[in-house]
Amino acid sequence: MVRPRYELPGRRRPASLQERGRFYRRRMDYDAAAAWMSRPAGGRIFALILGRHSGIYPRRFRHLKNVPLIIDDVEKVRDLRPYLLRYLPEGVYYDRNVYAPLDETRKARIEYARAWRSRVFRGQELAFDLDPENVDCPIHGDIATKMARHQGLSFCDWEFEEIRRQAAELFDELARRWSRLRIVFSGRGFHIHVFDADAFRLSRKNRDKIAASVARRYAIDEWVTSGEMRLIRLPFSLH
Numbered sequence: 001m002v003r004p005r006y007e008l009p010g011r012r013r014p015a016s017l018q019e020r021g022r023f024y025r026r027r028m029d030y031d032a033a034a035a036w037m038s039r040p041a042g043g044r045i046f047a048l049i050l051g052r053h054s055g056i057y058p059r060r061f062r063h064l065k066n067v068p069l070i071i072d073d074v075e076k077v078r079d080l081r082p083y084l085l086r087y088l089p090e091g092v093y094y095d096r097n098v099y100a101p102l103d104e105t106r107k108a109r110i111e112y113a114r115a116w117r118s119r120v121f122r123g124q125e126l127a128f129d130l131d132p133e134n135v136d137c138p139i140h141g142d143i144a145t146k147m148a149r150h151q152g153l154s155f156c157d158w159e160f161e162e163i164r165r166q167a168a169e170l171f172d173e174l175a176r177r178w179s180r181l182r183i184v185f186s187g188r189g190f191h192i193h194v195f196d197a198d199a200f201r202l203s204r205k206n207r208d209k210i211a212a213s214v215a216r217r218y219a220i221d222e223w224v225t226s227g228e229m230r231l232i233r234l235p236f237s238l239h
């Protein structure tokens with residue numbers, strides 16, 4: 001098997017297990033993450049990814065390293081802490097879907113990936129994911145070229161500067177339609193979150209249209225905006 005080579009600008013690199021442990025124990029701002037998740041009210045679900053991208057994971061959880069571990073019994077972000085200290089994940093994500101209260105949602109035993117039509121589904125946070133590897137680079141080529149070289153997760157300074165410029169421009173464009181926007185550095189690129197109530201209620205069809213139109217002009221992952229990919233990194237977690 002080819003281990004993807006991870007090439008990052010400057011001295012950036014994935015965190016070691018020890019660094020993850022220190023971060024989740026002492027440095028993560030659980031209160032800020034809780035404030036982020038506090039609206040809208042409703043059942044929220046988290047997911048941990050142990051080592052899919054970094055190849056770094058606790059040996060005893062080798063069988064779980066690539067699959068998202070779904071956590072649907074945590075009412076407060078701080079209650080994630082024991083899970084984080086146990087599994088030391090490379091990434092902490094939340095489901096942008098908002099559900100009925102969690103006990104009701106768990107009882108419904110739905111498949112979360114197909115929650116859209118279920119009776120416990122309340123809406124989905126609209127989001128835009130801008131990644132530097134999606135940018136066509138004069139040196140490294142387009143995403144297909146990078147994937148062919150197993151460098152689909154690598155990026156360079158030029159790509160980072162370009163994705164930062166695009167994120168600012170897209171933010172201004174979205175601000176003409178929505179008013180409750182937040183932008184977050186994802187650790188690689190940028191995420192723009194839309195918290196307006198009417199954005200939560202958008203249909204799949206409307207999301208597809210928005211995603212396609214934005215993707216023609218910006219290096220976004222279309223399936224995040226369309227709603228197909230519903231997990232997004234939890235702000236104030238390890239980036």
Ligand SMILES: [Zn+2]
Pocket residue numbers: 137138139140141155156157158159
């Ligand atoms: Zn490049």
